[in-house]
Amino acid sequence: xxxxxxxxxxxxxxxxxxxxxxxxxxxxxxxxxxxxxxxxxxxxxxxxxxxxxxxxxxxxxxxxxxxxxxxxxxxxxxxxxxxxxxxxxxxxxxxxxxxxxxxxxxxxxxxxxxxxxxxxxxxxxxxxxxxxxxxxxxxxxxxxxxxxxxxxxxxxxxxxxxxxxxxxxxxxxxxxxxxxxxxxxxxxxxxxxxxxxxxxxxxxxxxxxxxxxxxxxxxxxxxxxxxxxxxxxxxxxxxxxxxxxxxxxxxxxxxxxxxxxxxxxxxxxxxxxxxxxxxxxxxxxxxxxxxxxxxxxxxxxxxxxxxxxxxxxx
Numbered sequence: 001x002x003x004x005x006x007x008x009x010x011x012x013x014x015x016x017x018x019x020x021x022x023x024x025x026x027x028x029x030x031x032x033x034x035x036x037x038x039x040x041x042x043x044x045x046x047x048x049x050x051x052x053x054x055x056x057x058x059x060x061x062x063x064x065x066x067x068x069x070x071x072x073x074x075x076x077x078x079x080x081x082x083x084x085x086x087x088x089x090x091x092x093x094x095x096x097x098x099x100x101x102x103x104x105x106x107x108x109x110x111x112x113x114x115x116x117x118x119x120x121x122x123x124x125x126x127x128x129x130x131x132x133x134x135x136x137x138x139x140x141x142x143x144x145x146x147x148x149x150x151x152x153x154x155x156x157x158x159x160x161x162x163x164x165x166x167x168x169x170x171x172x173x174x175x176x177x178x179x180x181x182x183x184x185x186x187x188x189x190x191x192x193x194x195x196x197x198x199x200x201x202x203x204x205x206x207x208x209x210x211x212x213x214x215x216x217x218x219x220x221x222x223x224x225x226x227x228x229x230x231x232x233x234x235x236x237x238x239x240x241x242x243x244x245x246x247x248x249x250x251x252x253x254x255x256x257x258x259x260x261x262x263x264x265x266x267x268x269x270x271x272x273x274x275x276x277x278x279x280x281x282x283x284x285x286x287x288x289x290x291x292x293x294x295x296x297x298x299x300x301x302x303x304x305x306x307x308x309x310x311x312x313x314x
Contacts, residue, residue, distance in 0.1 A: 002035040002087070002214045007070075011037040014065040014191065017153040018145070018164065020183040024071035027185075030219040033086065036067045040210045041142065041192045046095045048116060055097055055114050064156040064165060066143055068189030072217055075186040080223030081146055081179040083188070086214040088139035088173055092121035094195045094209030096283045103204035104260055105282065113279045117207050119195060126312075127195070127207065130280060133312050135196055135288050136239040139211060140172045142192035145228075149182035161227050167206070169197040170236045180225040188217060200291035202263050203282050240288065240309040249294070250304045258304035259291055266306045274313060288312055 002008075006028065013025040028034060040046070043062040046054060072081065098113040100106070119127040119137060126134035145163025148154060159166045163179045171177060179186070190213060197206030235241075248269060250261030263285060270281040288309055295303040 002033065004033055005035040005214060006032040008035045009037060009067045009070065011039055011067065014039060014067045015069070015189065016062060016065055017156050018147050018160070019153040020147040020149065020151065020187065022069055022147070022187060024069050024185065024187065027071045027073060028217060029073050030217065033214060033216040034070060036190050036213045036215065038067050038141070038191045038193045038211055038213055039065045040094070040208045041205070042095070042208065044210070046208070048093045048118065050095055050114060050116055052112055052114055055099070055112050064143055064192050066156060066189035066191035069147065069187035070189070070217065071185035071187060072219065075181050075219055076184060077149065077182050078222055078224055079181045080220040080225040081181055081186050081188060082218040082220050083144070083177045083179065084216040085141070085171060085173055085175050085177070086216060088193070089212040090121040090124070090139050090195055091210045092119055093117065094119070094207040096203070096205050096207055096287055098203050098279055098283060099205070104200070104202040104263060109203070109279055109282055113283060115283055117195070117209070129284060130276065132274070133284065135207070135312055136309070137196045138169070138172055138239050139193065139195055140169055140197070141190050141213060142167045142194050142197070142206065144171060144177065144190045146179050146181055147183050147187035163228050165192065166228065167197065167201050169194070169199060170232060171230060174234065175230055175232050177228060177230040178220065178223070178225055179228050180223070190215070196287050198286060198289040200259070201286055202289070202291065203286035205286060207287050240311060243310040243314040245307045245309055247308070248306050251301055253300045253302070255293065255302055255304060258302060262291065262304050262306035266308055270308070284312070
């Protein structure tokens with residue numbers, strides 16, 4: 001338990017969408033630190049004993065629960081919510097899945113696949129993946145945001161201008177996130193915690209892992225922020241940088257095609273060099289590989305690169 005926290009949002013206090021009319025789980029003053037008990041993106045449906053049968057029976061109406069909301073006193077439309085992520089308390093259990101119809105290469109990977117992870121929640125040493133693979137961990141919140149002004153309940157799946165399911169893997173401990181406020185009280189929620197993810201989350205899932213989060217919430221009055229922004233205070237990839245990278249590219253006039261081709265070529269490379277099946281390589285790319293736009297000015301063709309950290313097999 002966080003001894004410096006003013007409030008606790010319990011795991012049962014969650015919603016499966018965004019709505020400005022949701023009753024707040026707690027009312028907080030600016031500057032208070034809150035302890036959030038968050039759920040994984042399956043809402044607890046996939047645990048350490050999960051199987052392909054469990055995955056196939058997944059209730060998509062219970063996907064991506066967010067803990068909250070928190071009503072912040074004095075928050076008004078036009079202000080910004082300043083969220084300082086203090087600490088992540090991991091569970092030590094997670095999962096990564098290929099869910100048919102979802103992911104960057106959904107047309108190529110049409111069958112369900114599941115990998116259940118077990119990691120040391122205290123030391124956070126790299127998590128094992130198959131023969132020889134070890135994935136460096138860096139916990140963060142995949143879904144974090146405030147309520148939109150539009151009436152009604154909105155899906156938690158797509159990201160929005162007020163945050164939500166952004167899956168930005170750099171929203172880790174020590175980072176300060178600023179969110180534009182559109183409704184009185186802001187109605188802040190957080191969830192979808194991950195133990196590790198690559199930029200792009202290419203198969204659609206990361207190491208999805210239940211965690212608790214401590215965050216300090218402040219107000220910036222009249223900020224007129226248009227979309228979320230955040231500040232980091234240290235390097236963001238040093239947990240991956242130690243042995244360099246293997247990089248594949250996609251080159252052409254369409255960025256989405258380039259992204260797909262760069263990932264496909266990395267899957268082929270991992271298969272050739274490490275004997276991995278294509279779906280295993282796809283899941284692994286999602287939890288630790290990074291999509292980057294390397295060049296977007298030399299028309300008519302752009303370059304998308306996929307960076308895979310060599311430290312995973314070092």
